[in-house]
Amino acid sequence: MRGTNAVLGAAGLAVFLALGEAAPRLGLVKDEYFPPTSRIADALATELADDAFWTALGDTLTGWALGLAIAVTAGILAGVLISVTPYLREATASTIEFLRPIPSVALIPLAVLLYGTELRSVLLLVVYASFWQVLIQVMYGVQDVDPVAEETARSYGLGTWARTRHVLWPTALPYVMTGVRLAATVALILAVTAELVIGAPGLGARIAVAQTSQAVPEMYALVVVTGLLGLLINVGARTVERRALAWHQSVRGEVAV
Amino acid sequence: MLDVRGLKKVYEGSGRRVEAVRDLTFTVDAGELVCLVGPSGCGKTTLLKCVGGLLTPTAGEVLIEGRRVTGPPPDMAVVFQEYGRSLFPWMRVRENVELPLKQKKLSSARRRELVADALESVGLTDAAGAYPWQLSGGMQQRVAIARALAYEPDVLLMDEPFAAVDAQTRADLEDLVRGLWRQRGITILFVTHDIDEAVYLGERVLILSSSPTVVQEQLKIDLPAERDQLHTRVAPRFAELRTHVYEQIQAAKRGAPVDRLVKDVSSDTPPLH
Amino acid sequence: MKGVLPRGGVRGVLLRLFFVVALPAVLVAGWWIASDDSTDVYWPPLRTILTTFPDVWTGERLREDVLPSVLRLSAGYACAAVAGVALGTVIGSYRRVRAVCEPVLEFLRAVPPPVLVPVIMLFAGIGDTMKIAVIVSGCVWPILLNTVEGVRAVDSVMSETARSYGITGVARLRHLVLRSASPQIFAGLRQALSIGIILMVISEMFAASNGLGFTIVQFQRGFAIPDMWTGILLLGLLGFVLSVLFRLVERRVLGWYHGLRDVSRRSS
Numbered sequence: 001m002r003g004t005n006a007v008l009g010a011a012g013l014a015v016f017l018a019l020g021e022a023a024p025r026l027g028l029v030k031d032e033y034f035p036p037t038s039r040i041a042d043a044l045a046t047e048l049a050d051d052a053f054w055t056a057l058g059d060t061l062t063g064w065a066l067g068l069a070i071a072v073t074a075g076i077l078a079g080v081l082i083s084v085t086p087y088l089r090e091a092t093a094s095t096i097e098f099l100r101p102i103p104s105v106a107l108i109p110l111a112v113l114l115y116g117t118e119l120r121s122v123l124l125l126v127v128y129a130s131f132w133q134v135l136i137q138v139m140y141g142v143q144d145v146d147p148v149a150e151e152t153a154r155s156y157g158l159g160t161w162a163r164t165r166h167v168l169w170p171t172a173l174p175y176v177m178t179g180v181r182l183a184a185t186v187a188l189i190l191a192v193t194a195e196l197v198i199g200a201p202g203l204g205a206r207i208a209v210a211q212t213s214q215a216v217p218e219m220y221a222l223v224v225v226t227g228l229l230g231l232l233i234n235v236g237a238r239t240v241e242r243r244a245l246a247w248h249q250s251v252r253g254e255v256a257v
Numbered sequence: 258m259l260d261v262r263g264l265k266k267v268y269e270g271s272g273r274r275v276e277a278v279r280d281l282t283f284t285v286d287a288g289e290l291v292c293l294v295g296p297s298g299c300g301k302t303t304l305l306k307c308v309g310g311l312l313t314p315t316a317g318e319v320l321i322e323g324r325r326v327t328g329p330p331p332d333m334a335v336v337f338q339e340y341g342r343s344l345f346p347w348m349r350v351r352e353n354v355e356l357p358l359k360q361k362k363l364s365s366a367r368r369r370e371l372v373a374d375a376l377e378s379v380g381l382t383d384a385a386g387a388y389p390w391q392l393s394g395g396m397q398q399r400v401a402i403a404r405a406l407a408y409e410p411d412v413l414l415m416d417e418p419f420a421a422v423d424a425q426t427r428a429d430l431e432d433l434v435r436g437l438w439r440q441r442g443i444t445i446l447f448v449t450h451d452i453d454e455a456v457y458l459g460e461r462v463l464i465l466s467s468s469p470t471v472v473q474e475q476l477k478i479d480l481p482a483e484r485d486q487l488h489t490r491v492a493p494r495f496a497e498l499r500t501h502v503y504e505q506i507q508a509a510k511r512g513a514p515v516d517r518l519v520k521d522v523s524s525d526t527p528p529l530h
Numbered sequence: 531m532k533g534v535l536p537r538g539g540v541r542g543v544l545l546r547l548f549f550v551v552a553l554p555a556v557l558v559a560g561w562w563i564a565s566d567d568s569t570d571v572y573w574p575p576l577r578t579i580l581t582t583f584p585d586v587w588t589g590e591r592l593r594e595d596v597l598p599s600v601l602r603l604s605a606g607y608a609c610a611a612v613a614g615v616a617l618g619t620v621i622g623s624y625r626r627v628r629a630v631c632e633p634v635l636e637f638l639r640a641v642p643p644p645v646l647v648p649v650i651m652l653f654a655g656i657g658d659t660m661k662i663a664v665i666v667s668g669c670v671w672p673i674l675l676n677t678v679e680g681v682r683a684v685d686s687v688m689s690e691t692a693r694s695y696g697i698t699g700v701a702r703l704r705h706l707v708l709r710s711a712s713p714q715i716f717a718g719l720r721q722a723l724s725i726g727i728i729l730m731v732i733s734e735m736f737a738a739s740n741g742l743g744f745t746i747v748q749f750q751r752g753f754a755i756p757d758m759w760t761g762i763l764l765l766g767l768l769g770f771v772l773s774v775l776f777r778l779v780e781r782r783v784l785g786w787y788h789g790l791r792d793v794s795r796r797s798s
Contacts, residue, residue, distance in 0.1 A: 005629040012630035033652040090549040095557065099766075101773035103727040105743075106765035108735065109750035109758050113572050193644040193728070197735055204645065211648035223645050230640030309694050328693075335694040342687035347709045347786040356705060357695035390790045408695065 035217045043217035044224060053206070057225070060202035063119060063191040064184075064233075067126025071187065072180055074127070075134025080172075082135075083142035084164065100136070104129040104190055105197075112198055122194040122202070129190045130183035134176070141175030142168055174245050181237035188230055203229075258444050259285040259308070259412055263317035266303050277303040279469035281317070285412075290438050290445045292455035294502060295465030295473075296510045301448045304470070305416045308446065309335050321412060330412075331361075334405035338417040340397040344389040344404075350376070351385040354404045361408075375407035378437060395426030399433070406437065415447045419454070428486045431458055435484065452506065456480075456499045457489060464502060466509040473509050476502065574756045579763070582756040587764060591745070596764070599742040602658060603730040606665025610722060614670045615715060618677025619707065628678060639675055643668030643725055644732050656737035664733045669722035676718030680711025713787045716780050723776055727769055742768070 017037045024031035035043075047053045082088045104125050111121040145168055153167045195204025203226055210219035264281040267274060277300040285291045295301055306312040308319050310329040319326040321333065334357075337343040344353050351372055358368045376382050379399040389397050398418055405413055415434070419427045435458055438445055449455050455462045459478050466473040480494060489495055562576045587596070621627050621635075646667050654660035684707055692698070692706045708715075734743030746761035781788075 005632075008626060008629035009633040013633050015630075016634045087549070090546075091553050094550040095553045098554065098770055101724070101769040102766035103724065103731060103769045105728050105731045105735075106746075106762045106769070108731075109746050110572075110762060112750060113755070113758075189642040189644065189725075189728075192642040193732060196644055196647070197732055207645055207648060211651070216652065219648060223641060223649060226645050227637050227641035230642060231637055234636070234640055306690075311690050311693060329696060331696055333694070335691070337687055337691060339687045342685050343691045345688065345706065345709065346790045347712070348705075357697065360696045360701055388786055388789060390786075390793050404695075 032216060035220060039217045040220045040224065043215075044221035047218065047221050047225070056201065056203050056206045057229075059119075059200075060191055060195065060204070060229075063122035063126060063194070063200070063202060064187050066119075067123045067191065068130060068180075068184055068187040070123065071127045071130035071183055072134050075131050075179065075183070076138055076176060079135045079138025080142065080164065080168070083139055084160070084168070089139070096132075096135070100132045105193065108194070108197055111194070117198055117200045119200065121198050122191055122200045125190045125194045126187045130187045133183040133186055134179040137175040137179030137182070138172060141172030144175070145171045177241040177244055181234075181241055184233050184237045185230065188226075188233055192226055258287040258289070258322060259446065260320040260323075261304075261308065261317070262320070264304065264307055264314050264319065265316040266300070266307055266312065267315045276469040278307070278314075280471050281465075283463055283472055283475065285444055285446055287411075287444055288442045290435070290447065290458060290460045292459030292462045293446065293448045293465060294450065294452055294455040294462055294506070295470065296467045296506055297450050299465050299467045299509070300470040301450070301465065302416055304465075305335075305414055305446070305448050309333060309414050311335075332411040334408045334410035334413050336398070336401050336405050336413070336415045336418045338420050340394065340401050340418075340421070341390070343401055344397060346388065346390050348388075349385070350381065350387055350389060350392075350400050350403075353389065353400060354407050357404065357408050371407040371409070372403075375403040378406055378440075379403045379433060393426075394422045395430060398422060398430060402430075402433070402437070406441070410443065412444045412446065415445065417449055418447075420450070427454075432486065434458065439482070452499050452502045453490070456495060456502060457484060457486075462498075462502060464505045464509065474505050476505075571753075571755055574759060578756045579759045583760045583763065586757050586760045595740050595742055595745045596768075598658075598740050599730055599734065600768075602661045602733075602741070603665060603726055606662040606729075607669055607722065607726045609662070610666045610669035610726070611673055611719060613666070614673025614718065614722075615677050615708070617670075618674040618715075619681050619703070619711075621674075622678040622681025622711075623707070628682070635671070635675060635678075639671035643729055647729070647733055647736050651737065661730070661733040661738070661741075665726050665729045668729045669726045672721040672725065673715065673718040676714045676721075677711060680714030681707055683714070684710050713784055716784055720776060720780075723772060724769075727772065731765065 020034075020037040020040075022036075023029050024034050024036045031039075082092055107124060107128060111124045115121040115124070149167050149171075150163070153163045158166065191202065192204040192207075194200050195202035195206075196208050197204075199205050199208065203222055207219055207222045207226075210216075210222060261281055261283050264278055265276075266278040267276050269275075281304060283291075293301055293304070303312065307314045308326070310319075310326045310333070313327075321330050324330075345356070348356065354372045354375055355368050358371060363371070372385075373382070376385055379402050381396060381399050381403060384392060384396065384400075389400060392400070401418070418434075419430050422430065431454060434445070434447070437443070447455075447458055449458075456478055462476045462478060464473045464476065465471070476498070478498060480489060480492065480498070558576070565573055565575045566577065568575050621631050643664075647664050650660055650663045650667060654663050688706060688710065692702050697705060730741075731743035731746075734741035735747050738744040742761065742765060746758060746765070749755075749758035749761055
């Protein structure tokens with residue numbers, strides 16, 4: 001069954017690539033807008049041989065990883081603190097509900113003014129967008145702590161720190177992992193966006209350059225690279241999530257937020 | 258009314274071949290309440306799905322009033338065991354009962370009448386506006402029964418409908434089904450793994466062998482038509498019948514029919530109706 | 531662990547109101563005081579920003595900039611919703627189709643939507659069509675993939691119930707498949723909404739002659755800093771309002787789902 005699916009999936013991919021080759025060749029779409037697959041592949045090969053491409057990829061990954069790390073750390077700390085401190089959850093609820101849906105791209109002009117095309121511009125957007133993903137999941141996770149387990153720990157005289165470590169953290173971990181996975185995807189989107197719009201160095205900026213210089217196949221090749229990067233991050237995050245939670249009796253479903 | 262002839266169902270998938278039902282032949286007369294009982298895993302559900310037109314048999318055929326069943330027949334209703342998964346949680350009780358009627362293209366006045374009548378029959382008039390998940394398990398199964406009643410079927414199939422409710426609710430629901438059957442004269446094929454339930458409810462009990470399934474025995478239940486939980490279940494005749502069924506099922510599990518018959522049990526008699 | 535609020539009674543209501551208002555009030559007051567005598571060009575006093583707000587976002591600007599943005603977002607979002615749910619239902623209903631499409635869809639979903647802006651500009655120029663196309667092409671994937679998941683997971687017993695009662699074809703789609711997939715579809719719609727807002731702003735920042743994103747960038751380039759801040763506030767407000775609207779719709783449509791989940795959580 002799995003084998004059949006893999007074959008069908010490969011066939012689907014092949015058809016997709018073949019269509020991309022045939023449509024412009026048959027004149028169904030203009031090939032200056034939509035170059036055939038083979039020409040995109042050529043451009044991709046040229047890119048891969050170019051040092052500047054690898055530098056750009058490195059820049060994008062740096063912005064992504066650094067931003068994600070900051071957002072995850074801050075999200076976990078804030079989430080646990082808010083959930084553990086009495087009344088803090090109630091007090092912050094309205095503020096979180098207001099700040100969370102603010103689109104991080106609203107901060108683009110501010111980032112440009114404050115940091116120009118520096119890495120910090122990218123980080124501002126990445127951190128703002130992915131922080132909420134982690135925070136919300138952590139808060140859901142802590143809320144999910146079994147009151148009986150909590151009472152038991154309390155009755156055995158475990159202190160706040162020990163309870164956090166042994167009761168709260170294991171319960172919240174699946175949610176945290178989900179939050180990290182969602183944040184990883186969002187972080188990539190915002191890292192590339194910041195480069196594309198602000199011009200901070202990275203794949204996004206390279207796409208912008210390709211666009212202004214009418215290097216269409218190169219632009220497509222770079223778009224493909226960002227897609228593959230996204231795919232890799234997605235698959236990687238899911239694998240880590242599954243590995244880290246293999247011990248857990250129930251790998252919990254995503255919380256729809 | 259309902260004719261099952263030489264029914265055979267073989268599941269084939271990924272190199273394995275499972276013969277769930279080997280060769281089943283039986284009939285249910287119009288207005289009869291027949292219980293099918295057999296050891297667990299004997300293909301009762303497979304049989305019921307073939308009868309309900311949800312599965313295509315490998316060989317043999319199912320006839321309703323002489324017409325061959327090829328898909329779900331329009332004059333048949335099914336009550337499933339998993340009431341929680343059989344009612345649509347996004348619809349209120351009334352809408353759940355009404356939906357199949359809309360498919361039947363009945364006028365809205367007629368639909369309202371049928372829904373109200375069916376809900377009243379199962380004692381749930383007040384719950385019409387509730388969502389199924391707001392009700393207890395027994396009440397949810399009542400809703401499923403009401404849906405089947407409102408559909409005005411000639412044949413009602415019930416697939417272990419009370420297996421997932423508690424004992425007291427179960428007794429109530431059994432009386433409900435028997436009451437409705439006597440009142441409305443529907444033909445009911447009731448599948449269960451509970452021997453007492455089969456004997457208490459049925460006019461006739463079909464005992465199935467274990468898989469691959471054949472009809473081990475047909476047993477006429479000669480208890481009075483008026484039955485109640487308190488007296489019927491302690492009647493000596495009830496005990497005899499249930500003992501007989503129990504022995505047959507034990508034998509079925511071992512794979513051999515028992516010849517020794519309880520005194521006076523009329524076995525393998527064709528239905529008298 | 532959780533601070534327990536007293537429920538009911540006037541005191542309870544007041545206390546809850548206090549919790550809703552307190553922190554935002556403190557934060558705004560803090561911003562106000564901290565920035566009050568600010569001479570930093572980039573961080574103008576909150577007082578200045580708030581007094582600038584009505585001057586900037588006058589009736590004309592609302593009509594010329596905010597309205598077109600919102601209309602483009604609505605159009606793109608609606609198209610993506612229809613296309614995503616329709617395609618997702620088809621793909622989710624057939625196992626083989628799903629197996630064929632899955633890798634391609636996973637890849638397309640993984641492409642960060644903003645990089646589609648330059649690509650789509652090639653085809654659609656820089657007009658409204660381009661912006662709507664960008665929003666559609668970014669929003670459609672989460673909706674589509676979530677619909678596929680939801681449609682695939684239709685309960686087998688419900689499915690058989692529908693069949694045995696003659697509920698087939700369009701009725702089955704309407705009363706069973708789409709309803710049972712609706713929690714998943716809404717999860718996709720929610721993700722798509724935030725992507726849509728991002729794309730609305732970005733497509734306007736890239737190439738436009740009007741719109742919220744365009745105007746805010748103009749302010750920034752012209753060093754009209756307080757005006758730029760009002761734009762950021764307005765965008766934030768827009769995001770907030772849209773998310774509240776979304777939640778209202780979701781509450782209505784998925785009321786049964788939340789109720790069901792609460793019941794099963796309580797009993798487990």
